[in-house]
Amino acid sequence: NAGVTQTPKFQVLKTGQSMTLQCAQDMNHEYMSWYRQDPGMGLRLIHYSVGAGITDQGEVPNGYNVSRSTTEDFPLRLLSAAPSQTSVYFCASSFFQSSYNEQFFGPGTRLTVL
């Protein structure tokens, strides 16, 4: 049972490049989400999904796309990277609308956009 895994752990991009951050979970969680963490701003929700084929925007969705073709995977795509997207990205998962909906977090991806 690996929990929530994220790849890569580190990434450096040039402005305008695109890339996909991978996230997978093996706990059969319906709910998955992406956050970015910036100094002094805590964690801010980018996109989330309540099940395969269903996604929605969070607080800071601009510049990011997501899809959810399977329960296990929830990739985050940066379409045209900008320096403002330099951040640490966390993927999380939990059971949907459970009484104890603790979110399990991946180890994070540190992204630098030059």
Place this chain on the structure above:
Amino acid sequence: AQKVTQAQTEISVVEKEDVTLDCVYETRDTTYYLFWYKQPPSGELVFLIRRNSFDEQNEISGRYSWNFQKSTSSFNFTITASQVVDSAVYFCALSEPSNTGNQFYFGTGTSLTVIP
């Protein structure tokens, strides 16, 4: 408006001192959940505790204790006899269930440094 406010940005204490981390939340829901997470220097997010809005009973787990007061919309976290290993950033979070899922709102975090 911030749904979760952690007014203390940084706190430093000397080892063995007690320290309380404040968390104030804002919600109109009658059913909601509160959480604390710890982020040590290694960067991962570690779940510490959850509390639902119908359970105001305080909880103690070893050196950790939590004080939930609906009247003041606060969910404070106290570490007794702090240790160097407690040095971390601590996040308070609020979850509001909805038809579209449980949205989480995190505070900006409190960075705790325990000085040996």
